[in-house]
Amino acid sequence: MIRVRVPATSANLGPGFDTLGLALSLYLQVDIEWSDQNIIEFAGEGAQGNKSLPERNLVWQAADRVIQTAGHRWAVKLRIYNEIPMGKGLGSSAAAIVAGLTAANELLGKPLHQEQVLALAVEMEGHPDNVVPAFMGGLTTAMVDNKQVYYQKVRLPDEIGVVIVVPEFELPTGISRSVLPQQIDLNATVSNLQRACFLLASLHNRDFSNLDKAMDDQIYQPLRKQFIPGFDQVMKAAKSQGALGTALSGAGPSILAFCTASEQNRVAQAMQEAFSAAGVRSRGFSLQIDNKGTEILTDLNE
Ligand code: HSE
Secondary structure, eight states: OEEEEEEEEEEETTTEEEEEEEEEEEEEEEEEEEESSOEEEEEETTTTSSTTSGGGOHHHHHHHHHHHHTTOOOEEEEEEEEOSOTTSSSOHHHHHHHHHHHHHHHHTTOOSOHHHHHHHHHHHHSSSTTHHHHHHOSEEEEEEETTEEEEEEEOOOTTEEEEEEEESSOOOHHHHHHTSOSSOOHHHHHHHHHHHHHHHHHHHTTOOTTHHHHTOOSSSHHHHGGGSTTHHHHHHHHHHTTOSEEEEOTTSSOEEEEEEGGGHHHHHHHHHHHHHHTTOOEEEEEEOBOSSOSEEEOOOOO
């Protein structure tokens, strides 16, 4: 039996649309073994839906893709334990894809190289910003050239903590992407490019003094916030309690705030209160950055 553990991720971080991503200390764990029929046991976040049917389960779909690519038609048993809220902008689909591909690849004795697994994951997900940090951990910046995925990983300072506030409603990525413009004017492009580069360099240099401005995406969040009641107030509440910078997490609806560890609970509480004032129930998570990425725990001999 092979066990794989994959972290949640927060994409974009404001201006780094489809590029920047951060791995977080919430996990999807998958055990895989050969079986005479496809079986899925699913517990934790999202287990109450019917995603335990193999053909609807993304972990299984990804595992099956590797098994078929390797030329087999074998069945597997998957035991899934998920901590990542689903459909909330925390990379649950990327984690499922990465877990399924990695687990099946390990079970088959690694017929695919890591770059092939990464490229397959990005192809299944459609963009690299969640998949890459889910594999590699830390803060990553990714680019795709001719279907090949390139990335750089930046280790973030330990003193920085992350608050994620998760509203109770789901916002499918497809809906959140449907309001995005087909074309962007030059000024807006330059503005986001300046901010994305400034953000990466600030985090790398441990200079948090202008994170707030650097995370102020001028293109996507202003269009997406129509789906998130209380969005501006939640961002403001976080900053009022000392958050260093805030952003919509991926396609939303969760909101991310960077802050020091000692401020996490206060920031989370203020953000939840702001959501509550807008009539939205939410959950607050005080998290650390995950620097390990996907871990393979083999030979558990259960
Ligand atoms: N970069 C993606 C988006 C992340 O913002 O739509 C969501 O999966």
